[in-house]
Amino acid sequence: MVHTTRSGLVMPATIGNITADDVQDWVRLQEAGQPDAKAGRWIRRPASPKSAANRHALLWCIVQAAIDADPPLRTKNCCASTRLPRVDDGTSEEMVFLEQEENQLLRKHLPDPAARDLADWLIGTAMRWGEATALQVQDLRLGGPVPTANVQRAWKRSPRGAQSSFFLGPPKTKKARRLVALAPTQVDLAQKLTHGMPSEAIVFRTPTGKAWRHANFYNRKWIPEVR
Structure with missing residues (x-):
């Protein structure tokens, strides 16, 4: 400068x-x-x-x-009125939320039970994709007066050149570390998916038992059924 x-x-x-x-x-x-x-x-x-x-x-x-500083080195912050470039480049997409009827229609057209369970959880809890698919059995507290899911990790994309494309890391922000209260239907779903599973097992798994990848779910499950 x-x-x-x-x-x-x-x-x-x-x-x-x-x-x-x-x-x-x-x-x-x-x-x-x-x-x-x-x-x-x-x-x-x-x-x-x-x-x-x-x-x-x-x-x-x-x-x-x-x-x-003491004594001050200047009296005014020259950065206070800077016009910064818009982070979104002036374009943004409005968030879209499913109505109850749309949710039920979509659910009807998701024949894969594993995909349907994940969609139900995402819609019911409003958790981010990377958070929900990173949930482990040990993150769930299904007993007590208020059952919860403890959000403390999320899937991250590795830098280019890394051996693995994704890894588990902290959530997007500090505030994203939180307890999500679960409804009775979500408790029933979690109990079904985690029965007999070890504490570090991923809750939501593909039909072959692997962790979901966003591209596979979006391209092979979500988009065909939305259409």
Whole structure:
């Protein structure tokens, strides 16, 4: 990042001279990237909206620390009014929820009992796909006044080059670690699926006993039956 004076002089940016215009120019440069003189190459590729926002958030904290210092190194946070690129690129899809009649119709057209059980659980608990399919027997508390499912892990996609495509990790956010109260129908379903299973066994399994993969369920079960 650089600082441009009112006279047009460009100099290195410091915590004391950086301005709101400097920060805005820096964000725009991230969006545009830095192309190489050779066609089709980049010195610095354009940053995604999320990456630009994350870097801006870090800079905001650094500047705020300078304001809170004793003695203060500056009086105003130059990041406060920055216009950031929209993370969704200006497009978004409205969430769609199934009506009860639609749910029953879909259930009727899911002939695979394992797929139907998973669909019922997803609809009834509103758990994320990666959370529901990562549930283990030990996560369920089916007795007591309030039966629960303890959400403490989810499926994650491995980086490119890793031997396995997916692994079990923490949920999407800290708040996603939670207890989900179960209705009687969900308790009955969980008891049926976990009877005689070891504590670390996956609750929802394919007909061959393997963990579900989203692409297989979506392409082979969900889309054909929705159609």
